[in-house]
Amino acid sequence: MNLLLGQILxxxxxxxxxxxxxxxxxLITGVxxxxxxxxxxxxxxxxxxxxxxxxxxxxFWLGLLVAPIGVALLGLLIEYAGVRRxxxxxxxxxxxxxxxxxxxxxxxxxVIWGPVGISHLPPAILRGGVDLGFTFYPKYRLFVMAxxxxxxxxxxxxxxxxxxxxxxxxGIENKEMVSLLGIDIxxxxxxxxxxxxxxxxxxxxLTAPIRGLSPGMGVDMLGIAFxxxxxxxxxxxxxxxxxxxxxGVAQAVVAAYWTEASTAVIFAxxxxxxxxxxxxxxxxx
Amino acid sequence: MKRREILKIGAAAASxxxxxxxxxxxxxxxxxxxxDQTGAFADVxxxxxxxxxxxxxxxxxxxxxxxxxYITRDGxxxxxxxxxxxxxxxxxxxxxxxxxxxxxxxxxxxxxxxKRKKVLHFFSGGTEDISGARCHRYSFQWAASPYTAAxxxxxxxxxxxxxxKRWHLLVADYAFGWSVEKxxxxxxxxxGLEFVGADRHPLGERExxxxxxxxxxNKPDVVAMINFGGDAVAGAREIFNFGLTPKLPLIMxxxxxxxxxxxxxxxxxxxxxxxxxxxxxxxxPVAKEFVKNYRAKFGTPPGYAPSAAYSMTRLMLAGxxxxxxxxxxxxxxxxxxIEVNDLLGRMRVEPATHQTLRPYFFLRCKPKKAMKExxxxxxxxxxxxxxxxxxxxxxxxxxxx
Numbered sequence: 001m002n003l004l005l006g007q008i009l010x011x012x013x014x015x016x017x018x019x020x021x022x023x024x025x026x027l028i029t030g031v032x033x034x035x036x037x038x039x040x041x042x043x044x045x046x047x048x049x050x051x052x053x054x055x056x057x058x059x060f061w062l063g064l065l066v067a068p069i070g071v072a073l074l075g076l077l078i079e080y081a082g083v084r085r086x087x088x089x090x091x092x093x094x095x096x097x098x099x100x101x102x103x104x105x106x107x108x109x110x111v112i113w114g115p116v117g118i119s120h121l122p123p124a125i126l127r128g129g130v131d132l133g134f135t136f137y138p139k140y141r142l143f144v145m146a147x148x149x150x151x152x153x154x155x156x157x158x159x160x161x162x163x164x165x166x167x168x169x170x171g172i173e174n175k176e177m178v179s180l181l182g183i184d185i186x187x188x189x190x191x192x193x194x195x196x197x198x199x200x201x202x203x204x205x206l207t208a209p210i211r212g213l214s215p216g217m218g219v220d221m222l223g224i225a226f227x228x229x230x231x232x233x234x235x236x237x238x239x240x241x242x243x244x245x246x247x248g249v250a251q252a253v254v255a256a257y258w259t260e261a262s263t264a265v266i267f268a269x270x271x272x273x274x275x276x277x278x279x280x281x282x283x284x285x
Numbered sequence: 286m287k288r289r290e291i292l293k294i295g296a297a298a299a300s301x302x303x304x305x306x307x308x309x310x311x312x313x314x315x316x317x318x319x320x321d322q323t324g325a326f327a328d329v330x331x332x333x334x335x336x337x338x339x340x341x342x343x344x345x346x347x348x349x350x351x352x353x354x355y356i357t358r359d360g361x362x363x364x365x366x367x368x369x370x371x372x373x374x375x376x377x378x379x380x381x382x383x384x385x386x387x388x389x390x391x392x393x394x395x396x397x398x399x400k401r402k403k404v405l406h407f408f409s410g411g412t413e414d415i416s417g418a419r420c421h422r423y424s425f426q427w428a429a430s431p432y433t434a435a436x437x438x439x440x441x442x443x444x445x446x447x448x449x450k451r452w453h454l455l456v457a458d459y460a461f462g463w464s465v466e467k468x469x470x471x472x473x474x475x476x477g478l479e480f481v482g483a484d485r486h487p488l489g490e491r492e493x494x495x496x497x498x499x500x501x502x503n504k505p506d507v508v509a510m511i512n513f514g515g516d517a518v519a520g521a522r523e524i525f526n527f528g529l530t531p532k533l534p535l536i537m538x539x540x541x542x543x544x545x546x547x548x549x550x551x552x553x554x555x556x557x558x559x560x561x562x563x564x565x566x567x568x569x570p571v572a573k574e575f576v577k578n579y580r581a582k583f584g585t586p587p588g589y590a591p592s593a594a595y596s597m598t599r600l601m602l603a604g605x606x607x608x609x610x611x612x613x614x615x616x617x618x619x620x621x622x623i624e625v626n627d628l629l630g631r632m633r634v635e636p637a638t639h640q641t642l643r644p645y646f647f648l649r650c651k652p653k654k655a656m657k658e659x660x661x662x663x664x665x666x667x668x669x670x671x672x673x674x675x676x677x678x679x680x681x682x683x684x685x686x
Contacts, residue, residue, distance in 0.1 A: 003502045010494040115328050116585075117518055117548040122526075129528045135498065138526045211491050212522050212548060214515055216327060220491055255495030259484040260458050262495060 006135035015248020016148035022228030022240035024199030030172035030235025031192035040222025041105035046204025060123035068201035075197020117214035233283020319385035324362025336594030364394035409593035411461030416640035420680035429645040435468035437669030438560040453505035457512035458485035493523035509536040531555035543588030551653035644668040
């Protein structure tokens, strides 16, 4: 029983990170209508930025603040200088662009930070663990859980309660209508892309002390992010959060009893849900 | 299009085709390095390539006076891609000597290609099948037998920690993990070890929290990992994050040495014990020279991956020298039973199984304050070369050509 509780806790922690990734990808996919293949690379760059900033300034918290903003700016640049120019060319070109970009960013990581993985310890105050009664649990994981939870709630509030969030949601529903109402749809696209990149960047930064850094770290995460988006329903933000948690917990619980299947279960859950609800958990299309 | 134009195009195409055919029947000896540039071992392939290239460059890219053409292919750490690209290099480029790839599961498939195409194949990795159940005349194994590794690790660890009898294993779920796990358990019996858990994880696993929590629940005296590369690094990091190390010892039974240790902070390496096919402080003249040159070129000392590729290439070239021939069959015959004093010291290729008999290293990582420099990770506390006992040997007949 204690083991199961501990595993569920693990599942929630990783699920929160999956949700952050899925939320960002879902936002980009919903607003821009393109599957962003560079999302995994942005996740990796978030982690590498963190390590560089911490190395430069010697402060983890500053790193956690600055690194995702750097990734958001990179996202802004990608949308403004790249994706935007391809709207007229059509879907396939945007898809190819983000795919190519993912490869380029991945290689850039190797060029800048080297091919060998890097270890990054949590800040001193979050090292070690606490005894929760049923299990001993790393402090840093508890912090990640809280931080990711806050970010998910903040993103949710932004989208639900602010005027700009409402425009963004409207953009997901019907771009033409938003455009006809006199709102600059291109600027909306840029902001959505930057926000999605921010979420990927901070997920990467938060993950760095848990999983360490390696040039391929984004590839592993990209697959999961796509599963989260498909499972939650394309462009559905609540769905992305629920799907992230569901996959994280399923993976952890299965690992308690049948470790070999812990990766396969991610895709098994997706297949099972999509068989029953092809539009995803909360999707309408 | 007129008939004459078609003829012209045909002629042009033929003239383009002919040089290719001429190239495919070379005086030069074509050697293939099947090194992954993508997939799970994407980080290892470039290191393998460094080692093989250095061994060939030492010889001025020549053997027996004939030029060597070194080509590489990316097997993507996948059996399908690796076999396809190997066949393409054999048929298209005339490669007759092949080294790699890095994954034992993939290498078993590549070994079948070597057998079918009658190409000499050298491999280093943790599956015992290459020199065991699926042995044949064309494939050779450089890495220590999983038995040799398990015996070296368990015997020497128990000598230092006689009370650590409750072991929890974390095993990579493929050919290599299974092989080493089997012998760790076999050798463990002789020390009266109790295996309180043995969890298998998929290759490429990065989320180890689930496994570590299970391991902790079993209250072991020691956690032993039988995995490799990124898996081992992610596992060691999570075992530290959950507070198991440094209180409990952690063993990496089959590690690269440098490549994995460099990815772990010194705090994580405390109370870490490591079995490896190579460590850069190996006390042989060849190793000293190689490590010096490698460091000068790449900054870091070489780990298992470049060293294996380097040593396999040297061993293969030693086969050419002994055979005084560049024919595949002659080189194979020369390699069978060859004895050299090389990178690891005394190395011998067992003719009946094509297994290289050589020492395996057991290291203990140094605490941060004992490290003389950043790359001074560990002390070699023992080496072992107990060969696989006859009763376990699965290679009953190495077969003919």
